[in-house]
Amino acid sequence: MAEPTANPAAPTAVKPGVLDGVRVLDFTAMMSGPYCTRLMADLxxxxxxxxxxxxxxxxLRPPRRQGRSTYFAQLNAGKKSLALDLKKPEAVALVRELVGQCDVLVENYRPGVMQRLGLDYATLAALNPRLVYCSISGFGQEGSWSGRSAYAPVLHAASGYDMANLDYQEGDVERPLKNGIFVADVLGGSLAFGAIQSALFRAARTGEGDHIDLALMDAMLGLLVYECQEAQFPAERRRPLYRPTKAKDGFLLIAPVSQNNFEALARGTGHPEWITDARFATSQEREHHWGALMQLLDDWAADRSAAQCEAEMNAADVPCSRYFTVREAMKLPPLVERQAFQTIDDGAGAFQVPNPAFRFARTAAHARGSVSELGADGPALLGSLLGLGEERIAALRESRALHVRG
Structure with a gap:
């Protein structure tokens, strides 16, 4: 792994990346694995x-323009594409050669697939002892459920996440809610990213790689912090939940978490008498009379716009926000000011993708602009990393082990 050499103090210098010099073989598809490796490319x-x-x-997934998917581009910006038919022995042999030139391998096949290909951790670690090998799966690499197919919605159902969310609806709906946001994939990809950095740190110190077995099911249970404890020690009463406050033209979420927040809320709404009201004087009493407090907030907001309500709550230093669409949120001041989005171009036009949520003072963490066509980087990679000549590459293409679009 190369040491960054750029001068971090130079104001005009291009910042290096924390992971400059790290090479990753990415055998991932769909979302969880690509999310992980996109973060690595960003660094x-x-x-x-x-x-x-x-x-x-x-x-192939929409949104698409001129046959190119921006969904794919967001997950794979900054990566190179090598298209191999792993059913061909020549392709598997190429991967084994490449492993010696790489620091990390990430895969999210169903458990057992990489072993059948002869690309499992034990086999590849013998070729490169420093290799950090990360396997992402639904239920882990071993055990009675390891072979199950597990997309994010399946994990949401299996983990208890969906039923916990249904319970929070307090009888307003009769079946688990639909959800098109793949929490398990983004969470699992993020945790895999963190685990890989830890293993790379150890490899740098000891010269020894490791095999990371990341289960999305485990990730989902880790997300359910309160719910795991409440499952073991049921609460005497349901904990109060913040609900949307209805203004005359929309909704906002007001969250008086602490006693100070509540007293600021009372003063900010023009109702300081709430502070001494026996129903609301303490957090315990507010929990008992939560519905009454939420109704009072609806009454206060009924003749105000959501923007006015938000402004008054912010002025009083009460945690709150209007409800925004994603389109609206992408234009909000904190995201614009932090340069939370990067403009990239996949060959069909410019568009924005999110940058990592973290920033470094001395190094760069942002989406890289390139989005490779399928297999476009194969010949150059095999030439530069393995020293293959034009004849060998042509033979690989002829055998269909290597694919290059165009």
């Missing part, structure tokens, strides 16, 4: 996305 790693001849299925 400067050279990520080689190994795709089947037909490509990652997400390449």
């Amino acid at each position: 400067g790693a050279e990520v080689i996305k190994v795709e089947p001849p037909e490509g990652d299925h997400i390449r």
Whole structure:
């Protein structure tokens, strides 16, 4: 792994990336794995996305323009594409050669697939003892459920997440809610990213790699912090939940978490008498009379716009926000000021993708602009990393072990 050499103090210098010099073989598709490796690319790693001849299925998913998916681009910006048919022995042999030139391998196949290909951790670690190998799966690499197919909605159902959310609806709906936001994938990808950095740190100190077994099911249970404890020690009464306050033209969420927040809320709404009202004087009493407090907030907001309510609550230093659409949120001042989005171009036009949520003072963490076509980087990679000549590459293409679009 190369040491960054740029001068961090130079105001005009291009910042190096924390992972400059780290090379990653990316055998992931869909969302959880690509989310993980996109973060690594954002930090400067050279990520080689190994795709089947037909490509990652997400390449076909909308939104699309001129046949190119921005959904795919957001998850795979900054990566190189190498298209191999792993059913061909020549392709598997190429991967084994490449492993010696790489620091990390990430895969999210169903458990057992990489072993059948002869690309499991034990086999590859014998070729490169420093290799950090991360396997992402629904239920882990071993155990009675390891072979189950597990997309994010399945994990939401299996983990208790959906039923916990249904319970919070307090009988307003009769079945678990639909959800198109893949929490398990983003959470699991983020945790895999963190685990890989820890293993790289250890490899740098000891020269020894490791195998990371990340289960999305485990990630979902880790998300349910209160719920795991309440499952073991049921609460005497349901904990109060913040609900949308209805203004005349929309909704906002007001969250008086602490006693100070509540007293600021009472003064900010023009009702300081709430502070001494026996129903609301303490947090315990407010919990008992939560519905009454929420109704009073609705009454206060009924003749005000949501923007006016938010302004008054902010002026009183009460935690709150209007409800925004994603389109609206992308334009909000804190996101614009933090440069939370990067403009990239995938060949069909410019668009924005989120940058990592974290920032470094001395190094760069942002989406890289390139979005490779399927297999486009294969010949150059095999030439530069393995020293393959034009004849050998042509033979690989002829055998259909290597695919290059165009």
